[in-house]
Amino acid sequence: MSFAYSVTDLRRIEREALAGGLPLMERAGRAAADFLGRRLGRDRKILILAGPGNNGGDALVTARYLFQAGYLVEVVTPALAQRPYSGDAERAWLGWLAAGGQAAADFDQTGDYGAVVDGLFGIGLDRPLTGEYVRLVERIDQLNRPVLALDVPSGVLADSGAVPGAAIRANWTLAMLAPSRGLFTGAALDRVGELHCATLGVEPDQRGLHPLPVLAQAPETCRRLLRRQDSHKGSYGSVQILGGNDGMVGAALLAGRAAVAVGCGRVSLGLLARNPPSVDPLQPELMLHGPGLLPAGDIAVVGPGLGQDATARRVLAERIEAPQSLLLDADALNLLAKQPALRTALRQRQAPTLLTPHPTEAARLLDCATAEVQAQRFEAVQKLAETFAAIVVLKGAGSLIASRETCAINHSGGPALANAGQGDALAGLLAGLWAQGLAAFEAATIAVWLHGRCCDTLLARQPGRLAVSASAIIAESVEQLGLALEPPAS
Ligand SMILES: NC(=O)C1=CN([C@@H]2O[C@H](COP(=O)(O)OP(=O)(O)OC[C@H]3O[C@@H](n4cnc5c(N)ncnc54)[C@H](OP(=O)(O)O)[C@@H]3O)[C@@H](O)[C@H]2O)[C@@H](O)CC1
Ligand SMILES: Nc1ncnc2c1ncn2[C@@H]1O[C@H](COP(=O)(O)OP(=O)(O)O)[C@@H](O)[C@H]1O
Numbered sequence: 001m002s003f004a005y006s007v008t009d010l011r012r013i014e015r016e017a018l019a020g021g022l023p024l025m026e027r028a029g030r031a032a033a034d035f036l037g038r039r040l041g042r043d044r045k046i047l048i049l050a051g052p053g054n055n056g057g058d059a060l061v062t063a064r065y066l067f068q069a070g071y072l073v074e075v076v077t078p079a080l081a082q083r084p085y086s087g088d089a090e091r092a093w094l095g096w097l098a099a100g101g102q103a104a105a106d107f108d109q110t111g112d113y114g115a116v117v118d119g120l121f122g123i124g125l126d127r128p129l130t131g132e133y134v135r136l137v138e139r140i141d142q143l144n145r146p147v148l149a150l151d152v153p154s155g156v157l158a159d160s161g162a163v164p165g166a167a168i169r170a171n172w173t174l175a176m177l178a179p180s181r182g183l184f185t186g187a188a189l190d191r192v193g194e195l196h197c198a199t200l201g202v203e204p205d206q207r208g209l210h211p212l213p214v215l216a217q218a219p220e221t222c223r224r225l226l227r228r229q230d231s232h233k234g235s236y237g238s239v240q241i242l243g244g245n246d247g248m249v250g251a252a253l254l255a256g257r258a259a260v261a262v263g264c265g266r267v268s269l270g271l272l273a274r275n276p277p278s279v280d281p282l283q284p285e286l287m288l289h290g291p292g293l294l295p296a297g298d299i300a301v302v303g304p305g306l307g308q309d310a311t312a313r314r315v316l317a318e319r320i321e322a323p324q325s326l327l328l329d330a331d332a333l334n335l336l337a338k339q340p341a342l343r344t345a346l347r348q349r350q351a352p353t354l355l356t357p358h359p360t361e362a363a364r365l366l367d368c369a370t371a372e373v374q375a376q377r378f379e380a381v382q383k384l385a386e387t388f389a390a391i392v393v394l395k396g397a398g399s400l401i402a403s404r405e406t407c408a409i410n411h412s413g414g415p416a417l418a419n420a421g422q423g424d425a426l427a428g429l430l431a432g433l434w435a436q437g438l439a440a441f442e443a444a445t446i447a448v449w450l451h452g453r454c455c456d457t458l459l460a461r462q463p464g465r466l467a468v469s470a471s472a473i474i475a476e477s478v479e480q481l482g483l484a485l486e487p488p489a490s
């Protein structure tokens, strides 16, 4: 399991390590030089951009090590004329000069560079890049050479993953000490490239820190799904799915099929459509009813294809009042956003609640713009978890799973999931796992990871494929969950 950190936590780790006398900047520069040295021949010139702060200091140390190892190095310090270096970065600057290095204020756009090192800004960036930095980033893009970003691609806000303006598009990002949480979510994912970490010999003392688990592999908790011999279908829970209004029956079917695929004991659908099908021929295990005739279940999912008509509102209000675990998705969330009475009732529930908004649904619930949610994904998901006393999955690139106490970041899946029906599949996977006795947070982390993992596997089998369908994900989930449940290799 790997972890990501807020900038506040990273500053603390850095402070404590420096207080312990560790030469962090020296180690950071060494790590970056080694990283490039393993990937680039000595015959190629390396362009190194050094910004005004300690990220620039890291870049200057990188330059010195590469230079001393025989590389051709060109250092650009765009801010030096206005702002002399100070502290560790000043020592790095003096070290660069003492080694015989030089620096210029700009670079040659026609230069034949083998690679670029981006040491403009790291975790200290707290606002959009402006003026000459924007131009610099655009010109680096035009060079079309491999870029190594030191710690954070410049222009990415390390704490949130937001990219409020121009930003470096890195091929590799080498995070120093530990990765910042923003590298794993939102717009940052299009800038980070391949993420590596140089721990600089520091093992953070976790006391007082709030590391966020990054779900790159199957969460260990999924082994709780392993079954006893002496069990029966009642041991694996029951899920009711309420939705499937006119024209959207497929959404409820997808959710139901997904719940069956991950092993839920019994799955029933309460369909709101006027002429609903009586059987799903591709998944006859599903029990199809009208919404009023549904047998009770351990978990109710309200949302897939629900619509917003009067029946939808009534069904939602009834389920919120029922003493059952409840998952709300899609139009159930949109109705909630519109109706203060439903929100109040939801907050007062005793049974567990789980919400799975995509960013626009989250924005409606928070009464703000989608862009505001995306600029502050961690705060948005936390606020929803607190406001509704619920486990919340904020979907989209780098989905976040939050309870009031903690937050995990998903690191599987990708834009091949951006097609209608995937939210329904996710809701079904999640409910099907939750019904088998997991806690809501555990079920959510496993389902979100599994959903993305299926996407990654399907793409690996057919590289270049643009999208994968929800039906393909559901079919794949059987095998991927099985693999995740295999005992670890000894
Ligand atoms: N100390 C150590 O030993 C270690 C440090 N490490 C390294 O340090 C990095 C953090 O360094 P940092 O705190 O100096 O911040 P950094 O990211 O360089 O940028 C801040 C500078 O930029 C400025 N600025 C901000 N926004 C701006 C804008 N839009 N346009 C223009 N200027 C802007 C801001 O000044 P301001 O104008 O806000 O006063 C400030 O001068 C970290 O990411 C890692 O690489 C690690 O290797 C571990 C060892
Ligand atoms: N660019 C992306 N990167 C990673 N995951 C994505 C991306 N786009 C969509 N997804 C995932 O696909 C699912 C889409 O859900 P949602 O938007 O509710 O779809 P729908 O309601 O149309 O079925 C979510 O789990 C989301 O995280």
Ligand SMILES: [K+]
Pocket (backbone or CB within 6 Å): 055, 118, 119, 120, 121, 122, 149, 150, 151, 152, 153, 154
């Ligand atoms: K950088």
